[in-house]
Amino acid sequence: MANYNNNFITYDAYQVMQMHGLQYEGFIKGVGYAYTSDIAIAPDHMSGNGSPFAEPGLDQYMQGTVQWIDTSKEAIARSYNTNSEDIEKKILTINETSGIITLDLGFNNKIILPLNSSLIDIRVNSEGAEQTVSIGAINTISGERYYVQHKMVDLPLVYEKAGLLDDYNGGAGKVASSVGGSNPTLEGVSIDLLHVAIKDYIPLNGMSISFLKDSREYIGMTLTFNMNGQGLEGTLVGVNTVNGHRLDGKPLNIEDTFGYGNTTSFGAHFGSYSSSSNTYYDHYGPQQYQVNSYGISAGLPGAYANYETYTIGFSIPSLPTLIKKWINY
Numbered sequence: 001m002a003n004y005n006n007n008f009i010t011y012d013a014y015q016v017m018q019m020h021g022l023q024y025e026g027f028i029k030g031v032g033y034a035y036t037s038d039i040a041i042a043p044d045h046m047s048g049n050g051s052p053f054a055e056p057g058l059d060q061y062m063q064g065t066v067q068w069i070d071t072s073k074e075a076i077a078r079s080y081n082t083n084s085e086d087i088e089k090k091i092l093t094i095n096e097t098s099g100i101i102t103l104d105l106g107f108n109n110k111i112i113l114p115l116n117s118s119l120i121d122i123r124v125n126s127e128g129a130e131q132t133v134s135i136g137a138i139n140t141i142s143g144e145r146y147y148v149q150h151k152m153v154d155l156p157l158v159y160e161k162a163g164l165l166d167d168y169n170g171g172a173g174k175v176a177s178s179v180g181g182s183n184p185t186l187e188g189v190s191i192d193l194l195h196v197a198i199k200d201y202i203p204l205n206g207m208s209i210s211f212l213k214d215s216r217e218y219i220g221m222t223l224t225f226n227m228n229g230q231g232l233e234g235t236l237v238g239v240n241t242v243n244g245h246r247l248d249g250k251p252l253n254i255e256d257t258f259g260y261g262n263t264t265s266f267g268a269h270f271g272s273y274s275s276s277s278n279t280y281y282d283h284y285g286p287q288q289y290q291v292n293s294y295g296i297s298a299g300l301p302g303a304y305a306n307y308e309t310y311t312i313g314f315s316i317p318s319l320p321t322l323i324k325k326w327i328n329y
Helices: 013-017 073-079 083-093 152-158 173-174 321-326
Strands: 026-028 033-040 062-070 094-095 101-105 110-114 118-125 131-138 145-151 188-198 204-214 217-246 261-268 272-284 285-299 302-317
Touching: 013 285, 026 073, 026 083, 033 073, 062 217, 062 261, 062 302, 073 302, 083 094, 083 118, 083 131, 101 118, 110 118, 118 188, 131 285, 145 152, 145 188, 188 285, 188 302, 217 261, 217 272, 272 302
Parallel strands: none
Antiparallel strands: 026 033, 033 062, 094 101, 101 110, 118 131, 131 145, 188 204, 188 217, 204 217, 217 285, 217 302, 261 272, 261 302, 272 285
16 A cells, blocks of 8 residues: 555554554554455344344444554555665764765775765655655766666565664665564464354354464464454454464464464455454563454355464474474484
């Protein structure tokens, strides 16, 4: 999406807003861009399911707002709010003793310029669908001119040979691998059973069974119970792919997801999406994680509900992991 605003908050601040039921539109540093959309869910008797009649209070459309997070590389790169001064510190070196400037144009292409006879312009352009960085320089003695332009999302690759990938504060490619990117640290499949919520009338709202693998090559199964549902959902059965990550980029293990948490479920036209989040505690203090699932479901044609969750399960080393440990023993 290209219609970004200029709000920037940390993930901790976003979590606090979510706990208080507040919606947010804007960037979340290192995570992406949060936005909302309004939905309307038809009552059961108007969806072709069950009786054509409905009890008073259950015969009207339900309106709600869904909170989404765009975790594309573009959104993650923009979330750092990187400006020209930040980039200048990474690619420009001034040696006052020798009177020269070293400017890295990318891909380890470094040019040498006289300190007092050069013009350098570094700009971040945030207009349009892609954020870009332009770098221009003029040697006023020789008249030589230099100009390059890079996409912000490409900077970790462009400057990797210069050793800037690890400490670049806008490394979208690096962040995306741990936040909704192509390499989740927890993945698998889940089966939803009888996810039923009608406003807040039902205390126990179904369960999900997940078969997971984490970055240690451990495999396991979890059983998650949905409780105290708020909203409307009538999923009989659903099958989803699952991926999860810790917000600090470190590996998320299967047993980290055990215990209390919360989840938001959204479905339309027999497709389903849910996002679960929680804070668990280890030797280093509180750690936050998020688990997303996408799939297909059978039930009401539209759903939107929030649940409290409780997860139990187990994890064991996979057979290849046991073999490796045995060989290395």
